Amino acid sequence: MKFAYRFSNLLGAVYRQGNLNFTRDGNAVISPVGNRISVFDLKNNTSETLPFSTTKNVTCVGLSPDGSLAIVVDEDGAAVLVSLITRAILHHFHFHKPVSSIRFSPDGRKFIVTKENVALMYHAPGKKREFNAFVLDKSYYGPYDETTCIDWTDDSKCFVVGSKDMSTWVFGAERWANLIYYSLGGHKDIIVGCFFEKDSLDLYTVSQDGTLCVWESDTELDGLILKKSQDKPKLPRQGEEEEEEEGEERDKVEGEEGEVIRGKVETAKEREKKKKNVRYKMMSKHFFNKEGDFNNLTAAAYHKPNHILVTGFASGIFHLHELPEFNLIHSLSISDQRIASVAINSSGDWISFGCSRMGQLLVWEWQSESYVFKQQGHFNNMASLAYSPDGQYIVTGGDDSKVKQGWETSGLKGRCPAVWNTNTGLCFVTFTEHTSSVTNVTFTSSGFVIVSASLDGTVRAFDLHRYRNFRTFTSPRPAQFSSLAVDASGELVSAGAQDSFEIFLWSMQTGRLLEVLAGHEGPVSCLCFSPVQSVLASCSWDRTVRLWDMLDSWQTKETLPLTSDGLAVTYRPDGQELAVATLNGEISFWNPHTATQNGSVAGRHDLQTGRKETDKITAKQSAKGKSFTSLCYSADGESVLAGGQAKFVCIYNIKEQMLIKKFEISCNLSFDAMEEFLDRRKMTEFGSLALVDEGAGDGDGVSVSLPGVRRGDMSSRHFKPEIRVSSLRFSPTGRSWAATTTEGLLVYSLDGSLVFDPYDLDLDVTPASIRKQLRLQEWASAIVLAFRLNEKALKQEVLEKVPHEQIPVVCGSLPDIYVEKLLGFIATCLEKSGHLQFYMTWAQNLLMLHGQKLKNRSGAILPTLQALQKSIQRHFDDLSKLCDFNMYNIRYAVALSKQRGLKRAAEEETEDQGEEDEDLSEEMSEASLEDAEMML
Incomplete structure (x- = not known):
């Protein structure tokens, strides 16, 4: 139960590709992030990644009108039916071909899926009791090329499909007599969006070359006639013929204009009107690119009640127009990259934009002309991460080049350490002073200073109070820094160079260079300060770990010989042990005082590396050259977390030197190095399919570069990023750990509500006996029994029934073994409860009455105290801002x-x-x- 960590959240990525959706109330955005789905709550300013994933990257998401179901489809056409209420997968389905779009009908009874040149209509799941969740109703053929977009009429009677063959097709969802299908032309490029007018069959179509066509129908929605079922006529029996003839004579009415059918008079004009088929007429044509520039229109959305059309372009510009007059409301530039998706919420106030190349997500309120939400994740490799001492924040660094501050169009590039809030899952500050890749980041012991090392030859310190770079450390000769460490006092800053093999020491107070430590004969791969002594451990490719004494003239205290190149080194939280990862896949444990090795773990087989698509060997052969590149001790120091160039993260028990658990951080086959065996289906007579360059662009310009074209990148290549874990860190509270991976920043945490872990349980410990003790006002006995049963709801019930004035008495009479358990439970409850004074009174009395006993077990109690401090600090921050305001x-x-x-x-x-x-x-x-x- 101690290692029951589950996937909690995905940070560092807010949008990758696919379509954006607003929830039914319009307060949250559903965004595809790789092979997962993230929900961004715009009211509470929080993010949540749903606990399921597809086998490949998500390309489109369909949301039911009531907001309870979602259909998620990946690149291969594999679909997952998900309940957004329970966050659980309900059904798996495969369309066998890539799906371009998916859309539920407004009444929620059916949904349309477009793949290749076919539109498939299915019965919506949940409306009928059926064994199969996806039941095909009809298939609609018409376009000659791939379909691109769908829209329904408000009464779900008809739908329209746009295609790459520059045509738009209107189909009837039922068997209408006057509308089977209707094809519309008028465009010279791919159809990007097609939209029905509110309560009408009138149409708007938008193409990639920036052309808008307005179509008017000569028939209203009420004018659609249901086609009669062509069943065989029933033969009347003898004796019924005369009755039918009498009935017909009785129903017949003479008149000049026509005859009566089924007893109702119908004029010739009405009969003619009913026979008339639905027809469309182009009323007007408008152009977005009036200056003649080649700026492709890439995304469009239409809000029917407000008649607002939003269009996004490849240059990062978006327009707001009022239809059908085509009045321009706004024309703004939010980025210099292609806008891949646009969505409007139900009220029409908020517009969301997604930029796939930069990983940007923006929500714009067009009436007040202000940002509601603005985030940009790392879209390239994330190199390192660090937790703040209270566990509330995570800082990450990578080698991505963002637009400065995320969304300005100045074009200033920078490699940025970003700071993330673990409670909300959002980035609240980005520092852009570095001009090259950030290789390492860390917090000081105070938690208000971030230090980062970069390949640009600088080490910078950032202040989290004023959000500024207040120190810049440089070396006498230009050097590229690949490792970084700050001592426990926050006064000494050290960085290792990968080209000169030297370690540089600076003073945080003055910013001056104190010493240059020389002695390593290879690049310095990792640095770590002892948490209890002023000793620096440095790991190098020269197969040694050196311990430098900061108090004794910075001399080498010990040299630990390794069996292979050293890649990572870390101290145990109490400073009494050292863990080193080497190139041969081993993790060795050393005593830093006696310079002796205590044990080692051979972890190469546990790493379980996958093979790349271009490799001609299996994963087992490829794993021989792989090793762990990141290490981290748990908060109690009993286990170590290890990861490397593979999709697995391993937890080892140090005392037993054995593997406890493996976590698979990704099952996304869109990444490289995920497969284990050779696949002969991907081999051709010309070699592997992965080596054949498809030459497909991303939609910005021309895919095939021909002589005379104005746009088209001849050097464009398609590649798959390789799955890897670049950095790992345990939270100071021990309740979670984070990893920087190819997917982003993954956070795994303990889900205490789903874990039943009774302690000292016997037959007398039942909820009835616990409540009996409460009625007898035996408070301490009730608390002990509740903690033996260990059910969260019951513990909270017992604790909150204790009178406020009895808390000191109960705390004094508790057995020692339950003090730590009660303190940890109070830290958990205090994080979300509104009874602040009540729980803080419990914590204060426990710490005051049992402080000396807890001090003797400081190593074991430290995660609990840090969790308590985190909860109190969070409430303090919220209340202090509220009180100041x-x-x-x-x-x-x-x-x-x-x-x-x-x-x-x-x-x-x-x-x-x-x-x-x-x-x-x-x-x-x-x-x-x-x-x-x-x-x-």
């Missing part, structure tokens, strides 16, 4: 309450004075009566 309102409320208190006190004082006056008057009246009686 409402500071004057709070002061006004306090002053008003004081004023009311004074007023109430004054009223009570006057009431008391009045009562005293009444008592005095009663006494005086009684005295006067007594005097009168005396006189009498």
